[in-house]
Amino acid sequence: MTDTALTSEATHGVALSDVAADKVRSLLEQEGRDDLRLRVAVQPGGCSGLIYQLYFDERLLEGDATRDFDGVEVVVDPMSAPYLDGASIDFEDSIQKQGFTIDNPNASGSCACGDSFH
Template sequence: MTDIATAPATTATESGADSKAHGVLLTDTAAVKVKNLLMQEGRDDLRLRVAVQPGGCSGLIYQLYFDERLLDNDATVDFDGVEVVVDKMSVPYLDGASIDFEDTIQKQGFTIDNPNAQGSCACGDSFH
């Protein structure tokens, strides 16, 4: 299991492939970044796991990490060679969410635009 980042809840601007199994979308920009990170890992058995965990100022945080495991009841969608996995508990929290990657002078990292998030904390690392 390789940690990528804890992504803040922010807005994505592109839309990627259509998702059918879990409702999470991965933009083309994010898919390219994930592929590059997977190539750096030098392994072809890893998936991008997206999860919602208790924590942070507002109650919930996003977790994005590479995982070799595929658990019972995991929902998966392939985005042009990038398999995105969401556990059963996280699916309702992430339905309709879009994952993007920003690389600007001000910010670099994955962002998640989640229509289910009712608010976030001042630091932007958690939501409710």
């Protein structure tokens, strides 16, 4: 119980736009789940060295930092937090692209596909 209390107090520097929060809320309603969080992570891979991962997760792990955006909980693990500090997540829905986008001031460069960075 103490771990949960400590974990829930930790926060991170990732921002979620209102449009992205609405999209996450909509996806959770479609799934019929209210026990899932949006997890944002960075992992080695891609053509530039690091790739973003966004997925729903029901787990809250030790050291996770959380932040609530009007009922949408965003979770970042301790290894990813430094790479994502100051990043903002948005949702784009245009004729050219539909999906979540990440604007990360920590990325010094990215690949042409936009899925990886360094």
